[in-house]
Amino acid sequence: MVLVDAIEQAERLDPVSDRIQRTVDRAPRRLRDFLHGVWLGHPLHPALMHAPIGAWISASILDLMPGQEKAATTLVATGVAGAVPTAAAGWNDWAALDSEQRRTGLAHAACNVAAVALYGGSLVARLKGRHARGRLLGFLGLGAMGAGAYLGGHLAYKQGANVNQAVADLMRVPEEWQDLGPRSEYPNGTPVVRRIGDVPVLVYRRGEDYTVMMERCGHQTGPLGAGEQVEVDGEPCVVCPWHGSTFRLADGRVVHGPAATNQPLLEARVVRDRLEVRKP
Numbered sequence: 126m127v128l129v130d131a132i133e134q135a136e137r138l139d140p141v142s143d144r145i146q147r148t149v150d151r152a153p154r155r156l157r158d159f160l161h162g163v164w165l166g167h168p169l170h171p172a173l174m175h176a177p178i179g180a181w182i183s184a185s186i187l188d189l190m191p192g193q194e195k196a197a198t199t200l201v202a203t204g205v206a207g208a209v210p211t212a213a214a215g216w217n218d219w220a221a222l223d224s225e226q227r228r229t230g231l232a233h234a235a236c237n238v239a240a241v242a243l244y245g246g247s248l249v250a251r252l253k254g255r256h257a258r259g260r261l262l263g264f265l266g267l268g269a270m271g272a273g274a275y276l277g278g279h280l281a282y283k284q285g286a287n288v289n290q291a292v293a294d295l296m297r298v299p300e301e302w303q304d305l306g307p308r309s310e311y312p313n314g315t316p317v318v319r320r321i322g323d324v325p326v327l328v329y330r331r332g333e334d335y336t337v338m339m340e341r342c343g344h345q346t347g348p349l350g351a352g353e354q355v356e357v358d359g360e361p362c363v364v365c366p367w368h369g370s371t372f373r374l375a376d377g378r379v380v381h382g383p384a385a386t387n388q389p390l391l392e393a394r395v396v397r398d399r400l401e402v403r404k405p
């Protein structure tokens with residue numbers, strides 16, 4: 126769509142985008158990890174958004190039926206309440222996107238802010254008994270929410286925001302065992318980058334145990350092989366150099382966002398002193 130393409134390229138949005146990003150970046154890391162969905166193993170924002178969308182669509186259906194004012198009002202209020210944590214999680218994810226994605230994200234947020242304002246007005250009108258006005262504002266809010274949902278879909282499915290970017294690499298690894306060379310090539314406790322065809326993987330050896338994970342970060346394909354090695358709760362981890370997602374080297378588990386999903390692992394074995402891997 127021409128308008129959406131124009132939003133993606135609208136560099137004049139960047140100064141305000143950068144300012145909001147700096148503000149969001151000041152939030153405590155623990156809160157940010159919670160809002161990214163690190164604890165859930167899945168991005169939180171798309172899970173939360175079902176509450177306002179479902180409630181508001183249901184309210185619109187009830188608005189078309191006679192005698193459903195009370196139930197519709199309850200659903201409008203539920204949607205407004207649900208929009209608050211949904212927006213917080215959305216802004217938190219948005220701040221770790223690249224500039225083109227953030228431009229679309231700003232337009233997505235603007236539509237959703239309009240939807241919340243319209244539904245807020247609709248709720249006030251309904252509580253005052255002005256249901257015709259409440260219905261009108263509700264339908265306008267539904268339109269704004271629909272535009273926001275379209276832009277959110279564009280952000281995820283066309284621009285790849287918050288999609289697990291490591292999965293595409295994983296799919297390209299053969300299901301047959303692949304030779305990754307003699308195990309003497311792998312120093313104990315230090316991750317090493319190897320390639321299977323053109324797919325980079327990160328090999329981590331601890332004693333006789335090997336972890337082989339996708340090397341491109343699931344958040345936005347940052348090179349984990351160039352990341353710093355740190356300890357979190359006594360466990361060695363690698364920190365993505367792009368936005369700081371942190372993964373446990375022993376099992377790929379995400380311990381800090383913005384990534385919300387674990388880094389995919391390959392199956393590994395040692396045969397005649399050589400390391401072999403395959404897609405699980």
Ligand code: FES
Nearest residue numbers: 342345347365368
């Ligand atoms: S690419 Fe964003 S944290 Fe790795």
